[in-house]
Amino acid sequence: MKPSIRSANKKVSTNKPSTIADSWYAEALADGRNGSLNVGPATPGVMSVDALLHERYPRASRIAQRSALLRGLLWFVAANRVQRIVCTMHARGVVILLLLEALFYARGRVCLVEFIRPAPSGVKERIKELLYQVFFRLVLPRAVQGVQVMTAWEVDAYARRYGLPASMFRFIAFPMMLAPSCLPPGVSQPKPRVLSSGRAACDWATLLAAAHGADWELTVICSEEDRPHVDRLNRDGQALVLSEISTAMHERLLRESDVFALVLKEQHASSGQVRLGRAIEAGIPVVATSVRGLQGYLEDGVTGIAVPVGDAAALGTAIDALLAQPEARECLRQRAFEAMRPRTLRRYMEEIRAFCLPGSDIGAWRTAEGGLQATR
Numbered sequence: 001m002k003p004s005i006r007s008a009n010k011k012v013s014t015n016k017p018s019t020i021a022d023s024w025y026a027e028a029l030a031d032g033r034n035g036s037l038n039v040g041p042a043t044p045g046v047m048s049v050d051a052l053l054h055e056r057y058p059r060a061s062r063i064a065q066r067s068a069l070l071r072g073l074l075w076f077v078a079a080n081r082v083q084r085i086v087c088t089m090h091a092r093g094v095v096i097l098l099l100l101e102a103l104f105y106a107r108g109r110v111c112l113v114e115f116i117r118p119a120p121s122g123v124k125e126r127i128k129e130l131l132y133q134v135f136f137r138l139v140l141p142r143a144v145q146g147v148q149v150m151t152a153w154e155v156d157a158y159a160r161r162y163g164l165p166a167s168m169f170r171f172i173a174f175p176m177m178l179a180p181s182c183l184p185p186g187v188s189q190p191k192p193r194v195l196s197s198g199r200a201a202c203d204w205a206t207l208l209a210a211a212h213g214a215d216w217e218l219t220v221i222c223s224e225e226d227r228p229h230v231d232r233l234n235r236d237g238q239a240l241v242l243s244e245i246s247t248a249m250h251e252r253l254l255r256e257s258d259v260f261a262l263v264l265k266e267q268h269a270s271s272g273q274v275r276l277g278r279a280i281e282a283g284i285p286v287v288a289t290s291v292r293g294l295q296g297y298l299e300d301g302v303t304g305i306a307v308p309v310g311d312a313a314a315l316g317t318a319i320d321a322l323l324a325q326p327e328a329r330e331c332l333r334q335r336a337f338e339a340m341r342p343r344t345l346r347r348y349m350e351e352i353r354a355f356c357l358p359g360s361d362i363g364a365w366r367t368a369e370g371g372l373q374a375t376r
Helices: 024-031 049-056 058-064 068-078 094-105 123-143 154-162 204-211 227-233 247-255 273-281 312-324 326-340 345-356 362-366
Strands: 019-021 046-048 084-087 110-112 144-149 169-171 193-197 217-222 239-243 259-262 286-289 305-307
Touching: 019 024, 019 049, 024 046, 024 049, 024 084, 024 345, 046 049, 049 058, 049 068, 058 068, 068 094, 084 094, 084 345, 094 110, 094 123, 123 144, 123 154, 144 154, 144 345, 154 169, 193 247, 204 217, 204 227, 204 312, 217 227, 217 247, 227 239, 247 273, 259 273, 259 312, 273 286, 273 326, 286 312, 305 312, 312 326
Parallel strands: 019 046, 019 084, 084 110, 110 144, 144 169, 193 217, 193 259, 217 239, 259 286, 286 305
Antiparallel strands: none
16 A cells, blocks of 8 residues: 555646656645645646646547557657656556657656565566666666665665666655654554555465464455465464455554564565554554565664564564563554654655756766766
């Protein structure tokens, strides 16, 4: 779950935008809104990609919703006089857009946000990553203004992996709080409840092994894709397994839990920040695996209890210890809430605006030593 993320499919600014943005960033930048949340001032001249395509090419834009090739082509043509393009690597058609930008524009106006590249596993993923290494090395220096990453170590890691200048990348921490007010009341169920949820990087095998024979009730919320795997691990029925539930139901189950278990595989990329933040804002103490993707977010004993990756015994012991000590749970959730209170969605959008809107200095790497000329 992203912070109430929804795609802005309506016109949000002007017919001649200076900046176009994709996904939830369009509404956040243009209107200063993210759903019902105020995330800062409205920014004149920002328009959503989908709104621009619908306005310029109403018939073709409907087909483009299903075709990455067509959407990328229309996106590039529609952005003819735009100064900035803000999007993620998950945006439909973004690879086509970047390629066209590099071939025919080459002025570096794309700002990539939430750049996440997990380490590949398996032969197909490794081959795909090799192709991306060539693509990024050749295309990004000509197409992008800057690339945002969500952990500090990823700046140098991606620069080395893709042969790019580190100054192309900017670390901006993902928000941990949507709209913090006061710490919600603590939870104490007659029989302790543990919740674990997620779609990406989930280590269900370690979680279910830790829950085997435990005295607490476990609820797992997984994707439909992961459901068969989770059901096989849950052969003895120690967990209640749900999938594809509503945000409201997830929020209710979270607030009814004594502990949130954030059990992740090591992917050597940002992961788990949203889940950690939602649990902390809900006032639920967290036990989490100390993957690199949580560096700068998970602080052992402050924002959660950290356990080694893949260690079911340590995970079970940490959960048992928290559940046996109500005072420790209360102290942990208070410390976590106060530690993350300043890291709001509004503050995040302030940094994103400074990073990607016209007038920012992120493109200075293009003329600095080690910039564009050095990568050609």
